[in-house]
Amino acid sequence: MKKTSIRIAAALLLCSLTATAASAKVTSQVVTFKQDIVVGSTSVKSGTYRVSFDDKTNELTVS
Numbered sequence: 841m842k843k844t845s846i847r848i849a850a851a852l853l854l855c856s857l858t859a860t861a862a863s864a865k866v867t868s869q870v871v872t873f874k875q876d877i878v879v880g881s882t883s884v885k886s887g888t889y890r891v892s893f894d895d896k897t898n899e900l901t902v903s
Contacts, residue, residue, distance in 0.1 A: 868892035 872888045884902055892901045 865896070866892055866894045 873886050
């Protein structure tokens with residue numbers, strides 16, 4: 841009985857982690873900056889970049 845309860849709990853935990861990971865959304869777009877800009881404390885030179893935002897971690901990435 842204890843072994844079955846542990847297996848059920850592990851399966852529920854795995855399902856909840858999978859659902860959480862699936863709900864994370866990363867939005868990304870290619871943008872062109874015509875002049876140098878500053879994002880936070882980082883200078884970004886003019887050019888074409890991929891900008892991504894992860895709504896789960898609230899992280900903005902310029903690459």
